[in-house]
Amino acid sequence: MTSLVRGLDAVLDLHDEAGRLLVAAVVDTCVNVDDSADLAILGIREQPMTPAGLQVLFENAEEVTRRGPRGFLDITLTSERSHWEPALRERGYERAYSQYLMERPGDVLLPRLSGLLPEGWHWMDAEDDQLADYHRVVSEAFSKVPGAFVPPLEEMVGALRRGGRRPRVLSEGRRVRGFATVRVHERASGAVGEVRSIGREPALRGAGLGEHALQQALTLLQQEAPIAKFELEVAARNEAALKLYQRHGFRIVQTMPVFRRDLSRTG
Template identity: 30%
Template sequence: MIWKQGLDEQEQAEIRELAEACEEHDGIRLKLNWDMLQARPADQMNDVLYYKDGKLVAFLGIYIIIPAEAELSGMVHPDYRRQGMFMRMVEEACEQLSRRGPKEVIYICSRDSASGVAFLQRRGLPYAFSEYVMERKDADNAPLPSGQQREIHLREAGADDVTMLAELNRVGFGLPEQEAGDLATAALSPQEVTYIIESGGRAVGKLGVLLEGDAAFIYGFCMRPEERGHGLGRAALAGTIERLRRESNIARFQLEVAVSNERALGLYESCGFRRTNVIDYYKESLL
């Protein structure tokens, strides 16, 4: 078992090969946050690789977006399960995290992963919430909505917009001030682009985009409460899709939405997104 500070190209390739074997065997899609794996800070140990006979057979990744919580996601090759290696990896990760500051660990598990669900049940972890994974493919010829009552403008956010982004996180998601600020700072990393949605000369919402190959992952999409229901969010999403098509030749769009958020689910479906997976999240306190 090896803890890594950053992942080289060979290790990333081995993780992808392992993920493909697990996904094919289990009939699932794993959530491994590839953009973060490709840009790991060299001064932090965030990844655990488990080798047997020179072959990578298990992986666990730690993902910290805000200081208060850490997310864990990983897998074990089908031929090497029920040997206790994943439990050992998780226990070491939690021990390390207890010294680094996060107060909670969130476990990411595809609902269709029988082995993942069984592990979480053995660990006795409480269920927290679920998200739909949704995707839009231009090859499906799904139309985009057109027309809105007010004109919108998408402006790429910069370092001077952190305070504005924090405010939008706070009012749009109902987050505490500290968490809203942490998310605003994280959104300005080199791998991400955040657009501020403007209408009538003021910021009414925002959304973020991660690019990977021909796909774009849309995240952190929120509108001010008083601006909802007027078609601005739908127009902003459609405008973002058109912009990414034109500027980056993107043909596939992905996002995640809380199962309980029926308003957002309807908005995404109106823009051609369809549900492809369900991710369940479980929480464990480190205090």
């Protein structure tokens, strides 16, 4: 997370008389279509935030955003944070769009693909010489997608080379044509497989590669753990992706409004 913010001052560690209240970060180094910083909640006490606590949080997050390169601040309201809405509206935030949380059971057979990959194309873990091309494809794929944040090339490559799971890339020779990234979460109800991102070069839209990328992601998750359910998030405005997920058995289980404030015209 520290590579996605401009400095330690963008990490908000709030306390009250009972101890630590919340840890959050203003993510503002990532390129996105709306020129927005994003308030990422990293940890929060179970009880609802008080009006005073919310005011301190919003004031700090807005001050960090004003000092940075982005003109807007986005705050996503999950169902647990729905009570934040009145306080946000009082500060001039407006609903910008919505994110859907989608799920499908892990024990349902994956649908058969409708077509084959082009000859010579194959899935593989991204190697060092492909990381810059992977960043290019991710940037192109998400350039017009609301809520998609792409870190700078140096930050992404550095994080991947330091360790962790490499993205799965669809390769034609050494050229990256598509990608899939996943993560497994261990929860009380069982292992949850998260499809973090899938995509392909925009010029290849309509070639059926989104189906292949989604199938690759689900297969990777099934190979890693006995998955109880799959989940992913998608912007409600991203109709093509929404239809793809619904065709593959995902259903909307939660709508998360994203509230935005224009801070470029405030002092």
